[in-house]
Amino acid sequence: xxxxxxxxxxxxxxxxxxxxxxxxxxxxxxxxxxxxxxxxxxxxxxxxxxxxxxxxxxxxxxxxxxxxxxxxxxxxxxxxxxxxxxxxxxxxxxxxxxxxxxxxxxxxxxxxxxxxxxxxxxxxxxxxxxxxxxxxxxxxxxxxxxxxxxxxxxxxxxxxxxxxxxxxxxxxxxxxxxxxxxxxxxxxxxxxxxxxxxxxxxxxxxxxxxxxxxxxxxxxxxxxxxxxxxxxxxxxxxxxxxxxxxxxxxxxxxxxxxxxxxxxxxxxxxxxxxxxxxxxxxxxxxxxxxxxxxxxxxxxxxxxxxxxxxxxxxxxxxxxxxxxxxxxxxxxxxxxxxxxxxxxxxxxxxxxxxxxxxxxxxxxxxxxxxxxxxxxxxxxxxxxxxxxxxxxxxxxxxxxxxxxxxxxxxxxxxxxxxxxxx
Amino acid sequence: xxxxxxxxxxxxxxxxxxxxxxxxxxxxxxxxxxxxxxxxxxxxxxxxxxxxxxxxxxxxxxxxxxxxxxxxxxxxxxxxxxxxxxxxxxxxxxxxxxxxxxxxxxxxxxxxxxxxxxxxxxxxxxxxxxxxxxxxxxxxxxxxxxxxxxxxxxxxxxxxxxxxxxxxxxxxxxxxxxxxxxxxxxxxxxxxxxxxxxxxxxxxxxxxxxxxxxxxxxxxxxxxxxxxxxxxxxxxxxxxxxxxxxxxxxxxxxxxxxxxxxxxxxxxxxxxxxxxxxxxxxxxxxxxxxxxxxxxxxxxxxxxxxxxxxxxxxxxxxxxxxxxxxxxxxxxxxxxxxxxxxxxxxxxxxxxxxxxxxxxx
Numbered sequence: 001x002x003x004x005x006x007x008x009x010x011x012x013x014x015x016x017x018x019x020x021x022x023x024x025x026x027x028x029x030x031x032x033x034x035x036x037x038x039x040x041x042x043x044x045x046x047x048x049x050x051x052x053x054x055x056x057x058x059x060x061x062x063x064x065x066x067x068x069x070x071x072x073x074x075x076x077x078x079x080x081x082x083x084x085x086x087x088x089x090x091x092x093x094x095x096x097x098x099x100x101x102x103x104x105x106x107x108x109x110x111x112x113x114x115x116x117x118x119x120x121x122x123x124x125x126x127x128x129x130x131x132x133x134x135x136x137x138x139x140x141x142x143x144x145x146x147x148x149x150x151x152x153x154x155x156x157x158x159x160x161x162x163x164x165x166x167x168x169x170x171x172x173x174x175x176x177x178x179x180x181x182x183x184x185x186x187x188x189x190x191x192x193x194x195x196x197x198x199x200x201x202x203x204x205x206x207x208x209x210x211x212x213x214x215x216x217x218x219x220x221x222x223x224x225x226x227x228x229x230x231x232x233x234x235x236x237x238x239x240x241x242x243x244x245x246x247x248x249x250x251x252x253x254x255x256x257x258x259x260x261x262x263x264x265x266x267x268x269x270x271x272x273x274x275x276x277x278x279x280x281x282x283x284x285x286x287x288x289x290x291x292x293x294x295x296x297x298x299x300x301x302x303x304x305x306x307x308x309x310x311x312x313x314x315x316x317x318x319x320x321x322x323x324x325x326x327x328x329x330x331x332x333x334x335x336x337x338x339x340x341x342x343x344x345x346x347x348x349x350x351x352x353x354x355x356x357x358x359x360x361x362x363x364x365x366x367x368x369x370x371x372x373x374x375x376x377x378x379x380x381x382x383x384x385x386x387x388x389x390x391x392x393x394x395x396x397x398x399x400x401x402x403x404x405x406x407x408x409x410x411x412x413x414x415x416x417x418x419x420x421x422x
Numbered sequence: 423x424x425x426x427x428x429x430x431x432x433x434x435x436x437x438x439x440x441x442x443x444x445x446x447x448x449x450x451x452x453x454x455x456x457x458x459x460x461x462x463x464x465x466x467x468x469x470x471x472x473x474x475x476x477x478x479x480x481x482x483x484x485x486x487x488x489x490x491x492x493x494x495x496x497x498x499x500x501x502x503x504x505x506x507x508x509x510x511x512x513x514x515x516x517x518x519x520x521x522x523x524x525x526x527x528x529x530x531x532x533x534x535x536x537x538x539x540x541x542x543x544x545x546x547x548x549x550x551x552x553x554x555x556x557x558x559x560x561x562x563x564x565x566x567x568x569x570x571x572x573x574x575x576x577x578x579x580x581x582x583x584x585x586x587x588x589x590x591x592x593x594x595x596x597x598x599x600x601x602x603x604x605x606x607x608x609x610x611x612x613x614x615x616x617x618x619x620x621x622x623x624x625x626x627x628x629x630x631x632x633x634x635x636x637x638x639x640x641x642x643x644x645x646x647x648x649x650x651x652x653x654x655x656x657x658x659x660x661x662x663x664x665x666x667x668x669x670x671x672x673x674x675x676x677x678x679x680x681x682x683x684x685x686x687x688x689x690x691x692x693x694x695x696x697x698x699x700x701x702x703x704x705x706x707x708x709x710x711x712x713x714x715x716x717x718x719x720x721x722x723x724x725x726x727x728x729x730x731x732x733x734x735x736x737x738x739x740x741x742x743x744x745x746x747x748x749x750x751x752x753x754x755x756x757x758x759x760x761x762x763x764x765x766x767x768x769x770x771x772x773x774x775x776x777x778x779x780x781x782x783x
Contacts (some may be wrong), residue, residue, distance in 0.1 A: 008617075130566065232495070232499025233483075233499075234498070237501065282499070285500070286525075287525075288524075288528045289482075289500060289528065290501040290529070291494075291500050292492075292494035292495075292499040292500075292501065297604065309492070309494075313528045314528070317552060317553070320553060
């Protein structure tokens with residue numbers, strides 16, 4: 001498995017400047033022949049609460065779970081959890097993991113037919129059971145799929161405390177079916193578990209969504225990869241954010257590694273490429289001074305897989321220091337885009353149309369400027385965009401709940417800056 | 423030497439106008455007083471790695487044994503030194519050259535080439551355009567490619583040439599070497615860091631051949647060659663491809679032109695955006711001993727007056743080895759502010775022995 005790390009930045013700073021920004025692109029070739037460097041465990045969590053009876057959701061969920069099971073590679077450990085008021089293991093026997101084979105998958109598919117919708121939603125308990133099952137296989141690439149259709153029924157704060165205790169132990173991709181679930185709840189899970197969140201508005205779309213998640217999960221060939229950021233004395237990391245394929249703030253996930261370095265979990269990797277925005281506060285240098293502001297490494301355990309340098313060079317030449325780096329500008333815009341969309345949705349819900357119009361207007365402008373067509377299209381379902389360039393929008397009187405939730409969940413999706421014309 | 427866009431003239435990059443120097447101000451006023459008005463920052467010591475301390479201790483924060491393999495201090499992050507910060511070439515009596523980072527630039531974007539033996543010297547000085555991307559690579563490639571091309575292909579049959587034939591051949595070779603260097607520098611835009619495609623690596627070049635008493639130079643940009651006779655002012659052999667030179671040629675008052683902020687903007691360079699490279703050449707036959715001096719604007723910016731230039735170089739040469747003289751000139755420019763990278767090559771040239779009227783190449 002080979003990785004590359006490359007920093008994009010304008011290293012030239014005006015005298016007195018102390019903020020260093022860089023976009024670090026991490027690319028992995030994936031393991032040779034797609035072979036994993038470690039074992040893998042997959043857990044499918046299906047909401048089986050009473051509300052799943054509506055709109056034929058439970059039937060669609062059964063079909064989706066079967067599709068997912070059939071996509072599990074031979075040799076991968078797996079389990080299925082039925083989510084009701086408590087967590088119940090649907091397959092295999094409670095407390096155990098099955099080893100994927102044509103026989104075990106067929107058995108799992110048969111067990112899925114027993115899945116009945118009744119009871120409540122207890123996402124914290126479901127995730128806790130998943131974490132217990134994963135703990136049998138330390139070192140595995142651990143991935144879970146979570147499907148729900150409603151708001152969590154556990155006491156307030158319980159889900160958060162569970163996430164605190166299991167965060168980083170496995171990657172969890174969440175999907176909400178219908179429109180009765182809470183985007184903010186699933187986003188919390190995505191952020192804590194380094195996963196994705198998305199809406200599946202119609203139950204008919206579930207099988208395709210599960211298939212896609214499984215294909216991606218099975219493509220992961222290495223597990224717990226981390227970004228290690230070294231900074232010199234008197235310098236601090238202001239933030240580390242994943243900015244592509246979606247925005248994810250990793251700053252709070254820092255685990256100290258010696259006096260001057262910290263590790264940020266970046267999850268499991270297959271053959272793929274992601275971008276990170278690293279922002280460092282340094283002490284200013286004199287004209288002509290060059291400082292290593294950060295040494296960014298991709299690490300797995302003690303192995304350094306790739307490394308790149310973020311530099312700061314102080315110059316009196318304003319032609320150099322005022323140069324705008326395309327990557328940094330692009331992703332700064334994309335991160336702001338996610339923020340203003342979420343702020344716009346909040347304001348609209350609170351009945352503050354004026355703020356909502358301003359936020360969505362700015363969002364339309366940013367989506368347009370950064371070429372994020374998908375987000376622009378999603379925005380157009382919530383507001384009428386009169387002029388994207390100036391950010392002139394009008395709130396739509398009637399907005400489908402599914403459209404607004406899609407905009408909310410996908411607001412963090414970014415597009416990559418065109419590498420050819422930087 | 424630096425180029426940038428200017429708000430007052432929309433098309434200058436296309437028109438080839440570019441600014442000079444870190445400050446972008448009237449450099450003619452920056453001329454130093456006597457060398458004892460030295461900048462408070464110390465000039466590099468005359469010998470190569472300046473510090474006598476442990477090379478692995480940090481010159482910035484003083485932490486012992488803290489400089490890592492990549493040259494940065496593991497404590498304060500400061501770059502300890504780059505190999506190109508100060509380079510010397512010593513050909514004893516034949517020639518000497520020094521290139522130095524100066525005081526205000528973070529790296530040395532000048533490069534040089536110097537090879538030779540008595541009566542046969544090839545030299546190149548190239549200065550990377552600071553505002554381009556990877557200018558240090560541009561100048562290095564230009565100096566290496568042009569320098570190698572000056573030596574001929576080695577397989578050439580030795581032929582006896584008349585002075586006229588030799589002059590023509592050397593002019594062609596200098597032009598060819600610079601064009602070849604230009605092509606190599608232009609190619610850099612397509613490889614490596616993609617930012618090179620936007621702000622392609624660019625540089626100036628001045629190349630010289632000394633064959634016995636015959637001195638030939640070729641250039642693009644504002645790196646210069648001077649002939650320094652035993653007495654009197656230095657004679658500039660090159661004519662800068664710069665805004666000021668252009669304006670003066672069109673009739674502008676030289677002093678006013680040199681004080682213009684655009685004075686040092688270069689109008690020709692090597693690089694992907696340079697268009698066709700048309701090197702200019704000049705040559706002459708030495709009739710009395712003197713020195714051929716090649717230098718980047720990091721030196722001549724402080725010595726725009728030919729008489730002062732001559733005086734300063736003669737002082738440096740006085741009783742010293744060529745290398746010490748070159749070091750002394752780098753030190754002079756550093757003491758004067760070291761606003762740019764400094765490169766200087768010194769090549770003594772003497773008239774031919776009366777019996778040698780033909781030259782073998």
